[in-house]
Amino acid sequence: MQPLVAPARQIETFAQPSVVRRAARPLCLALVCCCCLLLTACFEARLPDGVVAIVNGEPITLRRLQTLLDSRSPSLGAMRTPSLENMRREYGEALGTLIIYALVRQDLQRLQMAVSPATLEAAFNEVKNDYGGGDGLDKYLTEESLDPAEWRALLLDHLSMLAFEKKVLASGIRISLPELRDYYQTHEDDFQMPETLRVCLISAESRKDVEGFCAVFPGGMSEARKKVQLQCLNVRAGDLPQSWQKAAGALKPGQCATPRQEEGLWRGLALIEKRPPTQMNLAETYPLVENVLREQKMSEAFESWLEKTLAASKIKVAKDIAPDLLAVPPNRDARQGGEGAAAPAAPGGQDDGKALPVPHDEVYEGDIPEGGAGNGTVENQGHAPENGAVKAAPDQSHKRENGSAKRR
Template identity: 35%
Template sequence: MKRILIGILLACFLIGGCQNKSEEPGIIARVNGKPIYLSQLDYKYDLTHEGSSGFVPSVAQVRGEYGQILGDLIVQELVSQELEQREIPVSDKEMKEAEDEVRSDYPDDSFEQILIEEYIDINSWRSQLKYQLAMDKFYRDILRPEIKIDYKEAEKYYRTHLSDFYMPAGYRFIMVKGMGKDLVLKGVELYREGLSPAAISAKLRKVSVREIWIRSGQIPAAWKTFVEDLEPGKASPVITQKKEVFCLILKEKKEATLLTPLQAYPMVEKVLLEKKLEEKFEAWLKNKMATSNIKISKNLMPELENTVPEVESPETAKAE
């Protein structure tokens, strides 16, 4: 999909044009008349670069990233419009349920507090959440029912990709990391109580929780004495290594094995399904772009160079 999207968007950029003087300020594109705002672009750009303070990108890098983000927004808008046309848009109820699910990972009013601290506008966050729900719904309710996976196709994939289903021996750990021993132990306690990693990080701002997989024979030497005798579900003592303080909870210990066709089927089905969904989506997107009216402000158009390849542009794609 990315290959097709880049080609089509480049075609849109190449057409050129000028900004309509009567256009509402802040609008940087229109998809079949529906506006896309600069604020949406800025929001996704800021999310992409969250945590990368101190890095100053070049003008060319910013233009390139803005172009890619704009492409994503155009696709998301086309998907939303498709759901509207089919009379199955993302409902207010679906939005509320999704937002409530996110909020449930954060105790009390910490969700709003985090948004404030990260300078995230709640309306921009909700707008992007709605786009994501629309994409999920489009794949689930429109594309997925059209796809069938034959057992012979699955068997053939298994036989030709046998090495993919060899599972090496290894350990799956939950790593609880913090600024000190007491914080780490509190994080372990909250994890055992069933709190999600996001909720623990919200409650204990200096603690992070994540899952890691380490193959047998690759466990760091400094960890071996702490984890070699661990049983699943048990936690290591608090480990201090350089400036890091953490604890490891053994979630699973696996022996090397080759999955049988029956055991591998869910993995095979997932791979084949993703491939077919991508093909279906690319076909839909190519047709949709060719029949849509997409206008892009020239203020977002990169300076064209002689090295830019020629791309056949959709007849209805235009730049303002």
């Protein structure tokens, strides 16, 4: 039994806290797990029945490995090809996840910062309430063939990762003003805001209604707007429908484009204002730059901790599963794994499992003030699209983005 050694820097940010992974995603998780285990893993010819790995004396069972895989499978958002390669990759990266979970829990225990039973119970009840209380969650776990005890153990792992992020990694991170200034000056072009238009998209069953709205635009429209559907938003000219881009470019604030018929409705475009390109100053970018630097330092802190912890740990892995751990997908870069079906995001963060919101512009659907002078003052009613539901897995967030109650 001989330990295998590989450069620690190859271990990127597997199972990192959410704030780190937002900057580090996406990674080729199979390669990450492979490198992780190459550092210190000993491949045992024989482990106890049902055990796939032992981390500093703590066993990781095949049942828990399968529960983790089953719990995250529907969050991928796409159908996967059930190939042998996919299965090997998923088993390998899932085992890497559980190994790091075990190391995190053990370190928290050593530091006397372990998640308390009361905290675990409160989190469990919160998820349970998301499923209507009662036995709703139990029924769901049963329907999805998830072992309730193993699922609860994975919930503890998730909470441990959050505690580790907050109490261990983040506690030693400081961002100085010179660092902020240096980053801003180096990436100044990234904070150039392009020209944007504040427009209203108009639709109605008749051309007369659209023209009636435009006749009183931007003020005195309280009656006219009742006959049309109105959506006002901030948008770059290039993001408008192709058929409206030229018309928008010819408009001045307070003007409407000529109505046209599309898909059985009459549609129009009204320009509230044009916002010229602007350069954000350091004060405006402060929270953005601070967040980027914090994420970078969190990543570095995690890598440093992982390298030291692995060097001091004894990890045994079942020899039969070694090929799965070392099966690196061909033609995939470690930093360009994509958000594809075969490589789900690493668990352990606050926003895991949330359906990613579809990129959209800031939408305003309120009244333009009576008698307005076209200055773009509109009421924001925030009709953002609701995120889709995801399966209740402890390595996924258990609340929907917009605060809806019970999920499917």
